[in-house]
Amino acid sequence: MSRYASAAACLAGGLALMLSAAAAAQKALPPLPQPSGPAPVPAILQNYKPVTADELKKPGDGDWPMYRRTYDGWGYSPLAEITPANVGQLKMAWTLETGQVEGHEAPPIVVNGVMFVATPGNQVLAIDAKSGDLLWRYKRPIPEDMLLLHPTSRGVGVYGDKVYFAAADAVLVALDAKTGKEVWKTKVEDYTHGYYMTLSPLIADGKVMVGCSGGELGIRGFVAAFDAETGKPVWKTYTVPAPGEPGSDTWPKGDQWKTGGGSVWIMGNYDPATNLAYWGTGNGGPWMGDQRPGDNLFTASVLALDVATGAIKGYHQYHPNESWDWDEVSPPILVDYRHNGRVIHGLVDVARDGYLWELARVDGGKIAFVAGEPFVKQNVFTSLDPKTGRPHVDPARKPGTGKKADFCPSLWGGKDWPPVAYSPKTRLLYIPANDNLCGTSIGEKVSYSPGERFVGATTTLYIAPGADHIGELQAWNLDTGKKVWSHPFANSQLWGPVLATGGGLVFMGGTNDRYFRAFDAATGKVLWQFRTGSGVIGVPVAFAFDGKEYIAVQSGWGVDSARMQARLNLVRPYQFPDVPQGGSIWVFALE
Amino acid sequence: MTLAAGLGLVVAPRLVRADEEDAKRERPQPGDLLVKIGGDPAPLAAKDVPQGGPQILAWPFDPAGKTVRDGSRLNKVLLLRLDPAGFDEATKARAVDGVVAYSAICPHAGCEVSRWLAPVQHLECPCHFSQYDPKAGGAVIGGPAPRPLPALPLKTVDGRLAVARPFTARAGFQQS
Numbered sequence: 001m002s003r004y005a006s007a008a009a010c011l012a013g014g015l016a017l018m019l020s021a022a023a024a025a026q027k028a029l030p031p032l033p034q035p036s037g038p039a040p041v042p043a044i045l046q047n048y049k050p051v052t053a054d055e056l057k058k059p060g061d062g063d064w065p066m067y068r069r070t071y072d073g074w075g076y077s078p079l080a081e082i083t084p085a086n087v088g089q090l091k092m093a094w095t096l097e098t099g100q101v102e103g104h105e106a107p108p109i110v111v112n113g114v115m116f117v118a119t120p121g122n123q124v125l126a127i128d129a130k131s132g133d134l135l136w137r138y139k140r141p142i143p144e145d146m147l148l149l150h151p152t153s154r155g156v157g158v159y160g161d162k163v164y165f166a167a168a169d170a171v172l173v174a175l176d177a178k179t180g181k182e183v184w185k186t187k188v189e190d191y192t193h194g195y196y197m198t199l200s201p202l203i204a205d206g207k208v209m210v211g212c213s214g215g216e217l218g219i220r221g222f223v224a225a226f227d228a229e230t231g232k233p234v235w236k237t238y239t240v241p242a243p244g245e246p247g248s249d250t251w252p253k254g255d256q257w258k259t260g261g262g263s264v265w266i267m268g269n270y271d272p273a274t275n276l277a278y279w280g281t282g283n284g285g286p287w288m289g290d291q292r293p294g295d296n297l298f299t300a301s302v303l304a305l306d307v308a309t310g311a312i313k314g315y316h317q318y319h320p321n322e323s324w325d326w327d328e329v330s331p332p333i334l335v336d337y338r339h340n341g342r343v344i345h346g347l348v349d350v351a352r353d354g355y356l357w358e359l360a361r362v363d364g365g366k367i368a369f370v371a372g373e374p375f376v377k378q379n380v381f382t383s384l385d386p387k388t389g390r391p392h393v394d395p396a397r398k399p400g401t402g403k404k405a406d407f408c409p410s411l412w413g414g415k416d417w418p419p420v421a422y423s424p425k426t427r428l429l430y431i432p433a434n435d436n437l438c439g440t441s442i443g444e445k446v447s448y449s450p451g452e453r454f455v456g457a458t459t460t461l462y463i464a465p466g467a468d469h470i471g472e473l474q475a476w477n478l479d480t481g482k483k484v485w486s487h488p489f490a491n492s493q494l495w496g497p498v499l500a501t502g503g504g505l506v507f508m509g510g511t512n513d514r515y516f517r518a519f520d521a522a523t524g525k526v527l528w529q530f531r532t533g534s535g536v537i538g539v540p541v542a543f544a545f546d547g548k549e550y551i552a553v554q555s556g557w558g559v560d561s562a563r564m565q566a567r568l569n570l571v572r573p574y575q576f577p578d579v580p581q582g583g584s585i586w587v588f589a590l591e
Numbered sequence: 592m593t594l595a596a597g598l599g600l601v602v603a604p605r606l607v608r609a610d611e612e613d614a615k616r617e618r619p620q621p622g623d624l625l626v627k628i629g630g631d632p633a634p635l636a637a638k639d640v641p642q643g644g645p646q647i648l649a650w651p652f653d654p655a656g657k658t659v660r661d662g663s664r665l666n667k668v669l670l671l672r673l674d675p676a677g678f679d680e681a682t683k684a685r686a687v688d689g690v691v692a693y694s695a696i697c698p699h700a701g702c703e704v705s706r707w708l709a710p711v712q713h714l715e716c717p718c719h720f721s722q723y724d725p726k727a728g729g730a731v732i733g734g735p736a737p738r739p740l741p742a743l744p745l746k747t748v749d750g751r752l753a754v755a756r757p758f759t760a761r762a763g764f765q766q767s
Binding site: 121142143144145147149192449451453455 | 701
């Protein structure tokens with residue numbers, strides 16, 4: 001056959017195939033084979049042991065059952081196989097793509113050898129923690145008309161045979177840990193009115209507790225508790241009081257309280273001895289304090305809530321009449337420390353307002369001020385009241401409606417949402433700080449429209465003249481109140497949650513160079529680093545399986561880390577290049 | 592027959608409500624009029640849109656069912672009245688007396704495109720500063736927006752602004 005003949009035969013054959021395909025398309029296709037039942041449950045899930053209340057109070061050394069592993073918020077694992085001497089040999093054990101973009105901030109939660117990971121896009125993955133096999137995937141569609149300003153999740157909670165997920169569209173979902181199927185779901189609030197959820201649920205006393213984000217969308221913040229077994233509402237405590245409720249005298253007479261903000265972004269910490277949970281609250285809404293004259297309790301505060309009833313038993317407001325967008329996102333950690341020779345039964349918070357706050361837990365849930373000092377460049381507070389800790393604010397540094405002010409730290413604060421870690425071995429507190437960032441803000445009148453932006457401010461960001469770094473991992477000794485070491489990042493902001501381990505290491509990512517690093521917990525020396533595909537802003541964890549220690553973290557740049565990068569790129573063009581998005585889970589171990 | 596009528600009686604009221612909910616959530620349809628959000632409920636005419644900006648926001652209004660389509664924020668329509676001499680051909684064809692209509696929802700992260708930059712005649716989203724040219728089909732001028740603002744072609748019915756055709760592209764944004 002000539003070349004032409006062969007081509008013609010090919011064409012004819014192709015045509016015949018197409019014709020027969022067309023004829024087949026007109027006939028009914030045979031039915032597809034149907035699975036004969038539900039997918040088989042893998043052995044590791046068949047053997048999944050219900051998580052008990054005692055295990056949440058005192059997790060096994062190899063488990064990481066909640067956001068910070070323990071109720072006190074330390075972010076500390078006692079595992080000690082990986083040490084400064086061998087961490088240089090740390091290798092990737094497995095990795096897995098999440099299929100999502102945006103900020104991957106959640107810790108991999110590990111119990112019974114099963115890892116549960118929440119990602120953006122209302123997704124939860126269950127994975128065999130040792131092998132990296134995907135066991136199930138849960139995905140809940142996000143309504144197309146939802147204004148989701150922070151597309152992220154900070155993790156799931158586990159209790160009994162369920163996995164609890166605070167879905168972005170303000171719905172609390174309980175999943176069957178063995179199958180990933182919904183057991184119950186409860187509407188927490190109305191997303192069309194600006195309520196959304198980013199936090200990991202706090203599970204204690206048979207309840208699942210969550211709060212809502214939306215301080216930029218005219219919400220009224222709250223913490224709400226639901227029965228862990230049934231999902232039925234138990235109590236709901238607003239962070240902004242209604243007229244007549246305690247604290248309402250710190251609000252003006254009008255309707256400002258209805259849209260007063262006080263978001264709850266992060267899971268509270270919990271003291272089982274008193275059944276009190278400590279929650280951080282966001283700024284007031286809209287942003288300018290002169291549109292809501294008064295201290296505006298309980299915005300920019302820590303609240304002590306009775307988990308049985310939701311009653312507010314105590315509070316400390318870090319800065320009254322919030323006007324800088326300094327949400328006090330993270331709750332204080334529960335830790336006892338020395339101060340002037342006394343041992344304080346304490347709370348310590350590293351705040352967005354740029355101060356490290358030492359507080360005390362006193363009888364009945366009250367919170368007392370002990371000390372506060374700046375950990376980054378801060379030019380707004382001229383001093384603190386020595387008794388109450390109330391800051392004296394330089395009026396020139398406070399923005400208002402039609403009044404521009406220039407202040408440090410920037411609206412993202414000295415430390416935003418990424419959690420600190422505390423090691424009881426070194427007695428050091430590890431702070432992922434952003435130093436030398438400042439900005440301006442000017443307010444404007446704004447009218448409320450349900451579910452729309454309700455901010456009323458125009459802001460800028462700049463780097464303080466002469467700054468030699470931005471991001472800075474700091475280690476503070478809580479007993480002396482002194483900074484012991486710091487590791488600066490000259491050309492990157494820092495959005496890295498911190499993990500401390502019993503092996504004498506601190507793990508953290510958070511920089512725009514996409515590295516995940518291990519530091520010597522005692523000295524701050526970088527001992528190991530690994531480059532992932534995107535920036536690492538997930539909460540790192542340590543877990544063990546068959547006696548072997550693993551380190552796990554999500555990579556996936558987005559949300560505020562990316563927004564700050566865009567702003568920095570305006571300040572120093574081309575020095576803060578785009579960081580690619582795309583989420584993945586990384587697990588490391590010694591060979 | 593009796594059975595069917597009986598069923599109709601029982602089911603009809605629920606169906607009507609569901610239909611109404613659907614109609615409120617349905618994107619703007621040809622023939623819809625436009626009513627100002629938070630303003631006079633009378634359907635808008637070109638002269639009700641301020642000449643030279645800023646934009647005003649409107650809901651589509653189905654005159655047959657007397658339904659304001661306010662069931663989804665993705666139905667928010669931004670109306671702007673400018674000198675049509677500066678419009679590109681596609682924008683001219685969609686405009687009525689210098690009035691152009693676009694989706695008010697930024698296709699980047701879903702914020703309302705609420706700012707009007709009069710000196711450059713650009714629309715701006717306050718969340719991440721995406722800018723659009725309303726004279727050139729809502730083209731992206733700057734910022735992270737991945738695509739132009741969807742346009743809503745207009746016509747006139749009895750002197751009122753009316754929707755001529757659906758949005759030129761899907762209104763809204765990609766949920767991550």
